[in-house]
Amino acid sequence: MTGSVLVSCRDAGRTYGSGPAAVVAVHDTNCHVHAHDRIAVMGSSGSGKSTLLHLMAGLERPTSGEVVWPWCADTTDAAGPGPGARARAKGIGVIFQSPSLIPTLDIAENTGLPLVLAGENAGRAHARALAALERVGVADLAAKLPDDISGGQAQRVAAARVLAARPRLVLADEPTGRLDRTTGGHVVDVLLAAVDEIGAALVVATHDPAVAERLRTRWTMRDGRLLLGPDAGAP
Template sequence: MSTAGVLVRCRAAARTYGAGPTAVVAVHGASCEIRAGDRIAITGPSGSGKSTLLHLLAALEVPTTGEVTWPGLAEKPGPKTVGVVFQGPSLIPALDVAENTALPLVLAGQPEPAARRRALDCLDLVDAAHLADKLPEELSGGQAQRVAVARVLAAAPRLILADEPTGQLDQGTGSRVIDALVATADALGAGLVVTTHDPHVARRLREQWSMHDGRLQPGPPTPQDSQPPSPQGDGQ
């Protein structure tokens, strides 16, 4: 099988937590490839294994059986190559919004003034530049999620993995976040994978995969839909 353009490949990758009769299989033997330029939505109910699969793709977890490889990345998975928008809180409490967003760039050796400029540009993409001086404790859940998206965009990774990025956002804000993710992936030639419960969000992407009871079902490309995400929770 050719590795041309393949950023990450799963071969019968499974993830089990625990052992014996209490073991929980979060992902059953997932096989897939994600290439540069792919735009993939993964749908499925809560607890279906979507987040665990994203963690496997990002090398944040190791498969119990099977394998995950990254043939198209010049270096091992990290903020410069794989960017992850987490579903839960992920900002560092002691840093303000601009510092949180710039952190991957500073850790990569970029001078702080340049890193801050890049961070402010990415915050502007998700309508969060006005939050630059606030601490995470001063943000709503929706605001924190937008900052988490900006932080990933700032690092300009080859692969973007976003776990329910619109789950706490209203319709308009959610639509702008998806716009920013797609536009950034387009500009970078990066792969983009978004997990979502929202069919409107899923139809914004070219391919729709599904997960049920830990089993991944890759699907064929589907016609794109320009509809924005439906209203969901806090858009502030």
């Protein structure tokens, strides 16, 4: 164990649909992530990796069990009526497989947009965006448009957009899935260095063993079931 618990899944499951057509994406799962953890969640496409990360992020609600964020006053997201994810959103950043940059905004504007939407003034948001772009090594792209940069550069910008908010926990869903091996390795280098700098925990969903080997702890998703490694610190 490396620090306080940031998120716990307690018999948390996610099912889509009902009756004979129901699909169980994540079976009742127990796990937790500590501050400063470096966890790879491995598994093939459709194994439930992304859904697990979405539950941890509060992007999806469990249909059974609960997800708990002990550091947040709004602590629990359980099946059925309950609190939303707005409060904890300030402490969790999600990097998706697709950078999803807005084509009409330059790179600095894209990076700072979540801060502006959260109520930060434009000047401070811009300064924090530039600092985050510097942190991931693409500050020279600040004035460019998304169509003018490469896929690897766009994924670094996506990381900067999350890191600008200095979250406690970064969840990265196949961040190298659309990149070649060399470019993907560079993105992982940057991401690891950046979370070390801001002191965040990191959970990466990946099907790539080369990515998983870069993280201290490795979990596996198989048919919606989480298999924890011997060093996972499962409760």
